Amino acid sequence: MQNELLNKFREKVYQRGARGIFSLGRLFQILDRDRSGKLSRFEFEKCCKDYRVGLKLNDIQLLFDMFDTNHDDTISYGEFMSAIKGLMNRGRENLVDAVFAHLDRKQAGVLDFDDVVCKAIAGVSLH
Ligand SMILES: [Ca+2]
Ligand SMILES: [Ca+2]
Numbered sequence: 001m002q003n004e005l006l007n008k009f010r011e012k013v014y015q016r017g018a019r020g021i022f023s024l025g026r027l028f029q030i031l032d033r034d035r036s037g038k039l040s041r042f043e044f045e046k047c048c049k050d051y052r053v054g055l056k057l058n059d060i061q062l063l064f065d066m067f068d069t070n071h072d073d074t075i076s077y078g079e080f081m082s083a084i085k086g087l088m089n090r091g092r093e094n095l096v097d098a099v100f101a102h103l104d105r106k107q108a109g110v111l112d113f114d115d116v117v118c119k120a121i122a123g124v125s126l127h
Helices: 002-015 020-031 041-050 057-067 077-090 094-103 113-122
Strands: 038-040 074-076
Touching (some): 002 057, 057 077, 074 077
């Protein structure tokens, strides 16, 4: 049931044109309206509505809790990416794993903006 929610979320986000790590990074920046570097519950709900994910508020709250793995009531970029990456691991997009490992300079298992921005500036092509 929870996996279905996540899959639905991913599919909707992807249908809206968010593909690949950079797009997701950009998406995160767009969703983070107050540029706090984290998604609040409000921002996340707004995102689900804007992207017409088609989930009920209860489901959105559930998703939020799944994304927020350290339970500080915000979704960090690392948590956001981990959740999306977890989805992809179960699918056919193993490439994302390779890209993720490539970008994750610190080998921390999570990406932060520095990783993404540094690589972007360095002009590394991922395609
Ligand atoms: Ca925010
Ligand atoms: Ca969190």
